[in-house]
Amino acid sequence: MIYLDHAATTAVHPQALKEMLPYFAGQYWNPSGNYQGGTENKKKLEQVRKDIADSLNAHPEEIFFTSGGTESDNWALTGLAEKSGGKGGHLITTQIEHHAILHTCQYLQDRGFEVTYLPINEMGVVEPEAVRRAIRPDTIGISVMYANNEIGTLQPVAEIGRIASRHQIPFHTDAVQGYAHLPIDVQKEHITLLSASAHKFGGPKGTGFLYIRQGLELPSFLHGGGQERGRRAGTENVPGIIGMGAAARICTGRQEENWHRIRRMRDYLLARILSGISGVRLNGSVGRRLPGNLNLCFEGVEAQSLIVMMEMKGIYIAGGSACTASEHGPSHVLTALGLSETEARSSVRLTLGEENTIEEMEEVYQQLAETVDELRELKEAGGNREEITL
Numbered sequence: 001m002i003y004l005d006h007a008a009t010t011a012v013h014p015q016a017l018k019e020m021l022p023y024f025a026g027q028y029w030n031p032s033g034n035y036q037g038g039t040e041n042k043k044k045l046e047q048v049r050k051d052i053a054d055s056l057n058a059h060p061e062e063i064f065f066t067s068g069g070t071e072s073d074n075w076a077l078t079g080l081a082e083k084s085g086g087k088g089g090h091l092i093t094t095q096i097e098h099h100a101i102l103h104t105c106q107y108l109q110d111r112g113f114e115v116t117y118l119p120i121n122e123m124g125v126v127e128p129e130a131v132r133r134a135i136r137p138d139t140i141g142i143s144v145m146y147a148n149n150e151i152g153t154l155q156p157v158a159e160i161g162r163i164a165s166r167h168q169i170p171f172h173t174d175a176v177q178g179y180a181h182l183p184i185d186v187q188k189e190h191i192t193l194l195s196a197s198a199h200k201f202g203g204p205k206g207t208g209f210l211y212i213r214q215g216l217e218l219p220s221f222l223h224g225g226g227q228e229r230g231r232r233a234g235t236e237n238v239p240g241i242i243g244m245g246a247a248a249r250i251c252t253g254r255q256e257e258n259w260h261r262i263r264r265m266r267d268y269l270l271a272r273i274l275s276g277i278s279g280v281r282l283n284g285s286v287g288r289r290l291p292g293n294l295n296l297c298f299e300g301v302e303a304q305s306l307i308v309m310m311e312m313k314g315i316y317i318a319g320g321s322a323c324t325a326s327e328h329g330p331s332h333v334l335t336a337l338g339l340s341e342t343e344a345r346s347s348v349r350l351t352l353g354e355e356n357t358i359e360e361m362e363e364v365y366q367q368l369a370e371t372v373d374e375l376r377e378l379k380e381a382g383g384n385r386e387e388i389t390l
């Protein structure tokens with residue numbers, strides 16, 4: 001099997017798994033327990049908090065463990081809304097955010113808030129100037145993702161951060177696709193809130209964190225015990241947090257090396273596809289994107305059929321994002337990029353990870369070329385969609 005869906009999730013790194021395992025049974029103590037085992041586990045969690053803070057140029061007191069990217073995004077936005085009095089106000093975000101942001105914005109709109117959804121340019125990038133123009137006296141927060149999960153485009157976070165900071169508006173970034181893969185500095189980039197999720201960088205699912213800049217009094221999200229300094233109640237997911245810490249350490253440690261190696265493989269695959277298959281287009285900027293991301297439109301090909309046929313050949317690729325797969329409409333990101341519904345439905349996403357090899361890329365190219373040919377021939381022969389999918 002060749003796995004090319006790392007934007008959806010990654011395998012837990014073997015070393016991270018090894019470090020997690022003792023905490024399920026042997027060292028299962030509650031970190032709030034006032035005996036040695038509890039204190040030791042508490043200490044382990046604080047070490048992870050410090051390591052994660054260091055990786056972002058933040059303070060440990062600014063890192064709050066959560067159940068993942070979705071919770072962190074929900075907390076950031078609903079927290080800003082509640083902090084503003086909860087009775088309305090204006091938020092700025094983009095048309096290409098993950099649904100964890102977009103659906104939270106919709107939730108807030110239903111409760112009287114106004115939201116501006118900024119477009120992207122033809123490169124798939126939000127213009128900082130558009131952010132500046134959207135600011136109103138009642139703007140309570142700005143949320144722009146670090147890197148897009150479908151087309152991989154990197155957003156001008158530092159520039160937007162500077163604008164937000166100048167206007168003293170809290171700036172949140174959904175960095176789920178970027179954290180540990182890219183160097184992020186919350187000071188230099190003027191980030192007030194940042195979401196991350198362990199399973200996107202070699203950690204376990206159901207664990208993540210929210211960075212909350214000191215001084216920003218973001219209300220608590222879960223109410224209960226005094227964990228996470230009273231701001232996110234619930235017994236800590238000790239094995240998960242320890243796995244996340246190990247994965248963050250490993251991924252951050254190999255950041256530069258991985259960036260170059262993954263980009264080389266990606267560029268090899270892209271060059272093979274562009275020269276060997278006709279009617280293909282890359283969606284989004286070539287240069288300004290995550291090293292492992294390809295989002296390609298194959299003219300005259302149904303993405304769903306291509307995905308199914310590639311799977312039969314042992315290659316896992318994706319349509320839009322994993323989270324939109326069940327939602328049937330064309331991808332909101334590709335639509336924002338200006339693709340027609342047909343073009344969006346002819347687009348697939350291939351996301352590489354560190355365990356992929358260049359040999360696999362050659363195999364993926366060969367299978368893609370063959371499958372795209374088959375599907376186009378079937379279509380020309382008048383085959384209907386049911387036949388192709390089966």
Ligand SMILES: *Cc1c(COP(=O)(O)O)cnc(C)c1O
Nearest residue numbers: 068069070098100149176177197
């Ligand atoms: C995966 C993802 C999320 C959701 O994170 P979970 O930990 O799966 O809840 C949010 N935003 C982006 C950009 C993502 O890629």
